[in-house]
Amino acid sequence: MPNPHFSLATIPNRYAFIDKIAHCGKKYKQLSLMLIDVVRFSDVTTSFGIEVGDQFLLKIANRLQGLFNQQMEFGRISGDVFGLVFPGVHSPRALQQQFEFIVEHFKSPMYHDGHAFIADFNVGAVTQFQGDFDLTVFVSRAEAALKQAKQNKYENFYVMSVQGKADTGRSLALKADLQRALARDELELYFQPKVNLQTLEIVGAECLLRWNHPLDGLLFPGPLIEAAESYNMMNELGYWTLDSALRSLVDFALKGVDISVSVNISPTQLYDTRLVENLQAFSRKHNVSLSRLELELTEDTAVSNSLMVHEQMAKLRALGVKIAVDDFGKGYSNLAFIRDLALDALKIDKTFVMQLSNNPVNQAIIEAAKVIGKAKACEVIAEGVETIGQLHVLREIGIVTAQGFLFSKAIPQHEFIRLAHSDIIVGNSPSRQQGDIAG
Template sequence: MRLRSLESRIVILFLVLILAVQLAGFFAIQTGIQENARAAIRAELMIGERVFKRLVDQYAHNLTQGARLLASDYGFKQAIGSNDRETIESALANHGERIEASHTMLIGLDRTIKATTTATNAASLELSILRLIDRAESNGSATGTGVMENHPYQIVVVPVKAPVTIGWVAMAFAIEKRIAADMRDLSSLQVSILTKTTEGQWIPEASTMSDLEAASLASQLRGIPDDKSFLPQLTIGDSDFSARVLHLAQDSGQQVIVVLQRSISEAVAPYRRLQISLLVLTVIGIMVAVTGSVFVARRITGPLRKLGETARRLGKGDYHGPIEMRRDDEIGELSKAFASMRDGIANRELEIRRLAYWDTLTDLPNRAQFINLLNDAIAEARQKQASCHVLMMDLDRFKHVNDVMGHSFGDALLRRMAERLQAQLQSPTHRIARLGGDEFALLLPQAGEDEARHVAARILKSLEIPISLDDQTVDLGAGIGIAGFPEHGTDAELLLSRAEVAMYAAKTSGNEAVVYAPAIDKSSQESLSLLTELRRAAEENQFRLYVQPKVRLGTGQVIGVEALVRWVHPERGMVFPDQFIPFAEKTGFIRILTQWMLERSAALCSELAAGGIRLRISANLSTRDLLDQDLPMKFMAILDRHSLHPSSFCLEITESAIMDDPVRAQQTLERLHAIGVDLSIDDFGTGYSSLAYLKRLPVHELKIDKSFVLKMESDVDDTKIVRSTIDLGHNMGLKVVAEGIETVAAWELLEKMGCDEGQGYFISRPMPADQLRAWLHAWQPPHFLAEQASLQAGAE
C-alpha cells in the first residue's frame, strides 16, 4: 500500500480520527481525574481536620476525667487540708502514672505550685497552667496545649473542692506519636506534629511517616507563611501530597502545628486502572479501525483502479474495452458514467477528426489533410526519385458574388465548383482540397510539370462554361499557380507557399497558369527581409533620435524641436526615413517605431529640463497610431515615467492620416487633447480634407507644407497660398508653423505675413539629439546678426 495512494489516505484518515477522538478523551479523562482527585483530597483533608480535633478533644476529655478522679479523692483532700506534703506528692505520682501524665502538680489558691511530680518545671508550662486556671474558675475545668522545651503538651486543670476550692490539680500529657497513629488508623491521612523553635526552625515531634520524610516535610514548611492552612502540592520522597495545617498552640515564640497529608498518587491510583483499561480499549479500537478502514478502502479503491485502467485505455484511443462493474452505489454510477463518456468521446473524436481533416461545406479534404497528403506524396517521390506537383487555384470575382447574391448563394456556388473540379480529375491518385474561402488545391502525385500544366489548362477550360444556380448564371474565372517537388521546394509548406505566389502572379498577369519562379518571389522576400531587419534594428538599438529646432519668427527664440528618426544600419550605413517609414506604415511596425521615438523624446525633454532648458517636443503620429485606441494611455505612461507634463509635447498628424478613418481618428485625438497634449496638422495643404471637418478637430496649430514655402520668394501663387493659410489658421484660433525656411528672405517674408513659428535648413538641419545643447548655446537669430553687421559698418 503506497503512502500517497487513496487507500493509504483513507486508512490514515480513519486512524487519525480514532487517535484524535481517543486522545481527546484520554486527556479529558486525565484532566477530570486530576481535578476530581484533588477536590476529593481537599474534602478529605477538611474532614480529617475535624476528626483530628475530635480526637484531641477525646484525649482531653479522658485526661480531664483522670484529673477529676484525683481531685475528688477524699484522702487527697485531707492531705491538702493538713498540708501533708508527702501524701500529696504520693497521690499526684500515683494518679499521674495511672493516666500516663508526664507532669502532675498541685497549685495553691495563691497560684503557686504546692507539690509536683517533677523536680523542675519549665516556666512556659507554669505560665500555660496559670492561664488555664483563669479559665477553669469560670468553666469548672480547662484544657489546652502548651509548649515546653520545644515539645507539645496537652494540659488539664481541675479544681479541688472541699466543698470550696482549696487548690487546683494540673496535669500535662506529652503529645506523642500515639495520637498521630490513632489518627492514621481512623483515616487514610498521614499525620505529622511539628514544633517551631524560637529560631524559626520546624522540628518533627511525631509523624506517621519515616523520620527522613518528616524531616523533608519540616524543611519544606520553612518558607511557607504561618497563616496558610492548605498546601496543594508537596513533594516528599517520591510522592506528591496535598496537606492541611492545624495550629495547636503558640507560646513564647514557640508554635505547635499538625500537618495532615494525603498522597495524590494513592488518591489517583484507582483511576489509573481505569486509564489503563481505556488505553487497552483504545489499542483494540485502533486495530479494529485499521482493519475496517483497509477493508473499506479496498472496496473503494479496487473499482477505482479498474476505472483508472479504463481511462488509460481511453487515453491511448482504445474505446472498445469492457467496463463491467455491477454495483448499485456511487462507484457503480461512476462506471456507468465512464461507459457513457467512452462512447461520447469515441463519437466526438470521429466528429473532431472529420472537422479537423475535412471541409464541412464541400466534403473535400481541408488544408490540414492536404498537407499530410502532400507530405506523403513528397516522401514517395523522394523514395522513387520522381516528382510531384501542386496546383493552387483562387476564384476571380467570388467576393463580388458574395456581396451581391449573399453568402448562402456563395456557399452553394463553392459546392458546385468542387463538383466541377472533381469531374476534371482523370486519375484516382489525384486529390483536390479546399484550403479556405475560394481557394482550392490539387495534388498530382508522380506527375511532371507538363502534366500539371495540362490539368491546369483543362480546369480553366471547364470554367469557361458558366455555372447555373437558382436561376442565376455566374461566370467565374480563376488564377492557378503551379509548384513542384523537388524543383521548387522539399516540404509541403514551402510548396504551398510558392504555389500561392505563382497563383497571385497568375491573377495579376492574367495568364492561364503560372509555374513558380524565383523572380516572382523576389519582391516578397525583400519585404520580408526588410521587416526582419527593422525588428532587429529595434532589438539592437540601431535607431537614432534626431531633432530639428523650431523658432519663434518674431524674436528668433528657440521654442521647441521636432523629433525625427534615423536608422544607422550596420551594413548600409545611414538609412533615411523615406526608405523605411512607408514600409513600416504598411506592415504595422510603425507603432513600435512611434513608441521608441516617444520614449526617447521624453527622455531628451526630461534631460533638457533638468539642465534648465524648456523646449516643447514635436513628434509625428501615423495612421496606424491614430487607429490605436490605447495610444493615449501608452503616451501618458511614458510621460509619467519621465515626470513630464503633457504640455511638453506637440503631436503632429497629417491630413491623410485623419481622413483614412475620421471617426476613430477623432476619438483618439479627443482623448489626447483631454490629457493636455497639443496637437498639430502636419503638411497642411497637401491633402483633400474638408475644412468643415477639420474645424471640429481639437488641434492647436497648422504646419504649412514646405513645398509652398521653398518657392514662395519667386512664385506668387505659393505666396498667396501661404498668406491665405496663415490667415485661415489665425481665424480658426490656431498657431501657424512654416516648414522649409532655407533663406533669411523667406524668414522675413513669413514674419511680415504674421507666421508664428518656423523651421528649416536656414535655422538648422536635423542633428543628433546629443548635439542640441551645443547648438542652442551657439544659436544667434538673423536679427541679432543684422544688428551686429550694422554696428560694425557704423564703426568703420
C-alpha cells in the same frame, strides 16, 4: 564635362534614355539610376508661361549634367523628370550624398527674362548590384522610389535596390532589420528646431527618425518604415519614437533647454486603442507632462470623416497633448472639417514657403492660413524656410514660428542642445550674424 544642350529637344527623351539604361545594364554589372523630379514645376509654367518654363527646364538639365563629371548617362523621363545613370556600386549613403549635393547646388536661383526660380527636387534612386539585369524591374523600382520620395517629409529622397521586393528573402530580412534595430538600439531621434521668427530663439523641435545601420552608416529610415508597414509593426516603431521623444525632454531639461517636441504619428497608430494608455505610461515613466508633446497628423488623416480619429484626438487633447495638422495646403483640404477640428497648430507645407518669391499665390495661401489660424486660435508654423528673404516675408505676414534649413537641418540631440545655447541660430554658422536679419 558633357556639352550643354541648347534645346530640350536634344536631350534624350524617355524612350531614348531607356535604351541608354538597357545598354548600361548589358555593359556594367553594377549601376544606379536616379530619377529627379522638379517639385511643383507646373507653378512656373502657370505663372510665367510655357516658353519661360522650358528655358528653366533647360537650365536645370544643363546644371544637372555639369554637376557630375564622372561617366554617366542623362535623359528626360517626362516633362519635369530627369534621369541619371551611374555605373558602379553605390551605397544608399553615397546616393543620399549625391542627392544632398544636387539640392545644395540648386539653392542658388536661376534667372530668365526677369524671372527667378529656385528648384527643389524629389529624387528616387535604385541600385543594381547583383543578379541578372532586368530593365523593366530596374526602371519600375526607380519610379516606385520616386513616388515614395514625394511622400517623404523633408529630404524628399528614397532609394531602393532591385532585389528589395523581388526577393522574398530580402523582404524577410527587412523585418529582421527592424527587429534588430529596435533590439540593439540602432535607431536614433534627430531634432529640427522650431524658431521664433522675431527673437530667433528655439522654441521647440520636431523629432525625426534616423537609423544607424551597422554596415551602411546613418540612413533615413525608409526601408525600416517599409518593413514596419508590411509586417504590421508601425505601432512598435511609433511607440519607440514617442517613448524616446519624452525621454529627450528629460535630457533637454537637465541641460537647460526648456522646449516642447513634436512627433509625426501614423494613421495606424492613431487607430490603436492603446495609444492613450501608452502615452500616459510613458509620461509616468519619464515624469514628463504630456502638455510638452505635440502630435503631427497628415492633413488627410486629420480631416477624415472617422469617428474614432475624432474621439482619439479629443482624448489626447484632454491629456494636454497638442495636435497639429502637418503639410497644410499640400492636399485638398476639406475646410469644413478643419473648421470643426480642435487644433493647436497648422503647419504650412514647405512648397509654399520655398517658392514665396516665384508666385504671389503662394504668399496669399500663407496669408489665408494665418487668417484661419487666428480664427481657430491655433499656431501657424511655416516649414521649409531656407532664405533670409523668405524669413522677412513671413515676418511681414505675421507668421511667428518656423523651421527649415536656414536655421538648421535635423541634427543629433547633443548638437541640438549646443545650438539651443548658441547666440547664432540663422544658418547655424558663425559666418552669418543675426544683424543681417534684424527687423
